[in-house]
Amino acid sequence: MQLSDILHGSALKRPDHPALVSAGVQYTYAELSGRVRRLAAAVAATTSPGDRVAIVADNCVEYFDCLYGVPEGRAILTLVNQRLTAYEVDGILRDAEPRVLVVGAEHAERLSDIRSRVSSIERVVVLGKADPPAGLTPYDEFLALGSSAADSAGSSGPGAGDPERDAETAWLIYTSGTTGAPKGAMLTHRSLVSAMLNVMLEWHPSRDDRQLFSFPLSHVAAVMTLQYHLRQATVYLTAGFEPGAFLAAIAEHRITHTGLAPTMLNMVLAHPTIETADLSSLRMIAYGASSMPPDLLRRSMERFDVDFVQNFGQTEVSGNVLVLGPEEHRRAADGEPHLLAALGRNECLAAVRLVDDELNDVPVGEIGEIVVRGDQVMAGYWRNPEASAEVLAGGWLRTGDLARMDDEGLFYIVDRKKDMVVTGGENVYPREVEIVISALPGVSEVAVFGVPDETWGERVTAAVVARADAQVDAAAVLDHCRGRLAGFKIPKEVRIVGELPKNASMKVLKRVLREQTAQS
Template identity: 45%
Template sequence: MPRESRSMCDISYGRRRGVMPCLVIMLWAFPVVFNDTLHGKIGCRITRGLVSDTYNLGVHMLLGDIIRWHGHKTPSRIALISEGREITFGSLLGRVNQVANAMSAFCSPGDRVAILAENIPEYVECYYGVPDAGLALNFLNYRLHPKEWSWIMKNAEARVLLVQEKFLEALQPELADIPTLEHIIVIGSGTSQYPSYHDVVGAASVDAVDREVDVDSTAWLLYTSGTTGFPKGAMVTHRNLMVAVMNSVIEYEIQPDERTLIAFPLCHVSGYSVPLTHFRGGRVVLFPMFEPELWMKEVDKHGITGTSMAPTMLNFILEHPKVLDYKLTSLRGIGYGAAAMPVEVLRAAIKRFGPIVYSGFGMTELGGNVLTFPKRDHERAINGDEHLLLSCGTPMVMAEVKVVDENMVECPPGVVGELVVRGEQVLKGYFNNEEGTRKAFDDGWFHSGDMAKRDEEGFFYIVDRMKDMILTGGENVYSREVEEVLYTHPSVSEAAVIGLPDP
């Protein structure tokens, strides 16, 4: 398909034009319909973000407004499924309110509440409930070492820890090292020393917490992987999250009948898929731990329409001996990310599932994706324009993206530079890290640390991480380009290229 014939896609070096009418409709359809149908019964005021039985409009929306909207409008609609348990929007709203009230009793506005858990319903309750209390939810990756959990909580100055029972024993020796930690609540049975989450939250009021929350206050505090040193705490605000959600709803054409299978850990950046799905009234199916055949069973059992995976996860499914034994026909979209996708794996995925795969470019600091490479462009790629299979797409409607040199001068097409991003979904800064924040921003532009180039049509291509670029013989060698060559060999399933000093 010629690029010019695509809708909403006039590219001008990282900015789309001619899309604002559609964008305004999408931004305001959600709250305006609510205002027309329920105004007077529940109320509809614009403040800085007043929680209570109050709904905030458009860019004034808080993260929890997603659940308040559907909890009142369609309370019996299923919002969440976990290990056979179905939870409606009405029930979820009650639990979100209880979490907000319970945490408000322990914390002051702006405090951090850490959570260490797997993909369980309580995590989703806290996604919305903790920010509704004017607090920041601090995600802990359960795959890290206990000392890393401790370091993150110390840096975040966490005041409350919500910890799944299975992780408590490993974490126990580290708890005394966190001076700000005042309350430890166990998601499970609880102990003689620590109360149970279900007791604490269950005793709280189901009425909405009456608290004013700034839309530019931190809702989620996510720590980066630390590939360039110690992890940094990305402060993602309500506004960042809502713009990211609206951006993705537009770009990925999310539907009300969406059924999203969460295969990544909820502590991962892919957790953005939860509010994205809920925004449209879709249901989220939690996947406790990725296993290829179980994934296929869950897709057919629940009629899953969309999911996201890392390239290795997708490859495990494609190479599974029973991959043809399951229908998997309900799938409308498979997003991939978290690592570079080998072209051979991508071809195999399109052959098995059809042209339903999509991708983009994003990171923790960017509220999800800012570049999108949708299904229609994948279809174009496999029908002749195969060079596009290496692309991560074009800028999303509410993001500005460009490639610059070391002086912040925009690079012409085909020239490699650093990818920089600007927009309302970009984090407001790093917690307790003024130097990191200062280095990350230049006149409002966020430095991604990724080397990239764009072509004449406006497609962007990630070449390498700046730190992974290999200097040899005075030339720049990009590891991904070498890895792509290795992947063409039928005996290679994983490849990683690094530079070593020449003795």
């Protein structure tokens, strides 16, 4: 099954049912299917199979056009986090080499001269603006390039596509690793469909559900919306997250399912309208990105009479592979708070193991690396065979996460080989930040790590050692980061230290740094 088969098949079954509500405008399945066909035809008319079409935009209905329509047009959709700086966007686009760049009107100005920096881009298409800057193409004008082909397209549905195309890359999403260099995870039609089916077996969405989605569509979490379209339900899309508007939307649209990072949930509970908000329609809150603090869960369960579900995964597995379900959450609230430290148990459609460096299973209770195998695993990293071979060695995806498993089959995270920091639902890779700070004149050494934070889950922290002949202060480090890193990657705390703690092999001991920071 190809991604657009999901939408077109649902349009055959429920053509007049609302598929998407965005910015107060409602689109039926038939209407959204038509929009996607028009975009697919325009993409096919202006690119060749396997070309990339990148998008930098806030959440909007046109983003859904691209999620489905670009792969239907045989191109690869490159999803770029719109919160990145122009410097960071340039680096991703130079690697992906898209022929077409789709930008939201809110980002058009800062990317208006992108073609002078990324030579592969032939056309910049602007959403939501009839008169974009000179040289940029309005979205409607781009759609017209394939209008005749779209008008002649026939109906299709699940199973109607070419099985060989299921293995083609549909989305390209960049994720950093220990080297700090962003790598493009190649997610195929098959891997994305498998990931959403894996979650559907746990969430049990119905045809009458109404999902409220407030996460950025530029993340792999976008796949969570497609499962509701497969079920012929309705997705309500917000441009961003604001707790008051979030609560109002639940009441107005009688939302049944939604997702929140713990940071977002904390903001909702602190909002002045939380006690009077009508939440009676809500049945499930899914969360991820970081674990749920016990006190936050207790307060949430007191206010929200719903099922809580935690999912664990990563971009390379097209979504999630572990789930901590409603039963474990109720047990945690009833006196077993240790369960909230669990990632969850293995979902049905992926194999998950804990192994040593030779891929041997470790005994229950001992620490091993989480490895995954199944249809939802990525095809590899874009144009990076060495990294692909390393992470997929032995036929299992090595996640880089260290965990242990208990007698119930629940996985508990112990540490991250990649030292990733999760702050406010965003992934920050320390090496990427360290490279930027190291370029500041006068810096001798730097280590970036995460420490617990009540608001953000973790806060990005940097320990910096200045050269003996230089003066470096926290303000200079932060000023250097601005414009080079997205706001969520910039350290919230910079400590100027005399030296970094190291072991006998001179490896920096970030565990010690975390402890020192917590004590101070």
